[in-house]
Amino acid sequence: MRVELLKQILVTGGAGFLGSHLCDRLLASGADVVCVDNFFTGSKRNVAHLLSSPRFELIRHDVTFPLYVEVDRIFNLACPASPIHYQHDPVQTTKTSVHGAINMLGLAKRVGARIFQASTSEVYGDPEIHPQREDYWGKVNPIGTRSCYDEGKRCAETLFFDYQRQHSVDIKVARIFNTYGPRMHPNDGRVVSNFIVQALQNDDITIFGDGQQTRSFCYVDDLIDGMLLLMESPAEVTGPVNLGNPAEFTMLELAESVLRLTKSSSKLTFRPLPADDPRQRQPDITLAKEVLGWRPKVSLEDGLKKTIEYFRSLFEGNKR
Numbered sequence: 001m002r003v004e005l006l007k008q009i010l011v012t013g014g015a016g017f018l019g020s021h022l023c024d025r026l027l028a029s030g031a032d033v034v035c036v037d038n039f040f041t042g043s044k045r046n047v048a049h050l051l052s053s054p055r056f057e058l059i060r061h062d063v064t065f066p067l068y069v070e071v072d073r074i075f076n077l078a079c080p081a082s083p084i085h086y087q088h089d090p091v092q093t094t095k096t097s098v099h100g101a102i103n104m105l106g107l108a109k110r111v112g113a114r115i116f117q118a119s120t121s122e123v124y125g126d127p128e129i130h131p132q133r134e135d136y137w138g139k140v141n142p143i144g145t146r147s148c149y150d151e152g153k154r155c156a157e158t159l160f161f162d163y164q165r166q167h168s169v170d171i172k173v174a175r176i177f178n179t180y181g182p183r184m185h186p187n188d189g190r191v192v193s194n195f196i197v198q199a200l201q202n203d204d205i206t207i208f209g210d211g212q213q214t215r216s217f218c219y220v221d222d223l224i225d226g227m228l229l230l231m232e233s234p235a236e237v238t239g240p241v242n243l244g245n246p247a248e249f250t251m252l253e254l255a256e257s258v259l260r261l262t263k264s265s266s267k268l269t270f271r272p273l274p275a276d277d278p279r280q281r282q283p284d285i286t287l288a289k290e291v292l293g294w295r296p297k298v299s300l301e302d303g304l305k306k307t308i309e310y311f312r313s314l315f316e317g318n319k320r
């Protein structure tokens, strides 16, 4: 899909999983891309293939500090996204979400740029309604070990809407649900990468709880389509808009698909559920369908095949 874009685009967290796919798509559309990252969870390897492009610039920078660049669009993705990484330094995680949002919103205000926030389904916490619609306010523990991420992202949303009300900044807020695909971090503890890595190494596949908790998984290409459409939607479409794949699978179903597609001899092992782990999470994407004409197209089977292929080549490359 091609979406008409302006020329100068800043992507924070651009060397991460989603950010690097976004940079690929933006460059392919003809834009100039400034990719900013502190390489906490992202890596140069994710954007190495873009470095030779004269329209691509990579800057090592931490978004908790101000940044001065002239751009028309800002995609604010900088933030570790998996519990292992965001709990590593929880104070820094909150700072990244909150100070990062303040710095990027300040930049957007100064240069008149439109700004997109990569928010998360975690703002719904352990939801009491299912599937989650954007008008649900969520059930979030403010003092738990996941709070640095959940509350950081909630506060960032608040800042986005206050900058819009107070300073007329042109904002777009997407609530992203579980997304997977090539360039996920192999050791980030996210369920899709975990299962694939364990299966490819014929290690036991770890299932938390009884495996009956469900998740919905969106393939990265679908998600990037949704992000680009939201960014270029009419100004009155501010969001928050849920972006995710509503097809729901239990952890057991996911593990069985991964075992089948990798032809692995791994066994399943069961461990206790971590604190505050939601039982169910599924997006209601009615709004995205209505205002963006967007819906995910890639099946779990096809997306898993591409992701497995990526991890296989990553491990083979590491062996050489």
Ligand SMILES: NC(=O)c1ccc[n+]([C@@H]2O[C@H](COP(=O)([O-])OP(=O)(O)OC[C@H]3O[C@@H](n4cnc5c(N)ncnc54)[C@H](O)[C@@H]3O)[C@@H](O)[C@H]2O)c1
Pocket (backbone or CB within 6 Å): 012, 013, 014, 015, 016, 017, 018, 019, 036, 037, 038, 039, 040, 041, 042, 043, 061, 062, 063, 064, 076, 077, 078, 079, 080, 081, 082, 096, 100, 118, 119, 120, 121, 175, 176, 177, 178, 179, 180, 185
């Ligand atoms: N992948 C998902 O399923 C998912 C779901 C919901 C929301 N999101 C959001 O999307 C965004 C991207 O997630 P991802 O999955 O690509 O994760 P990721 O960890 O691969 O990418 C985050 C990037 O931000 C960088 N970063 C972290 N702190 C930074 C800082 N202080 N300054 C500059 N760069 C910093 C990291 O180095 C990394 O490259 C995050 O904001 C995340 O919260 C992702």
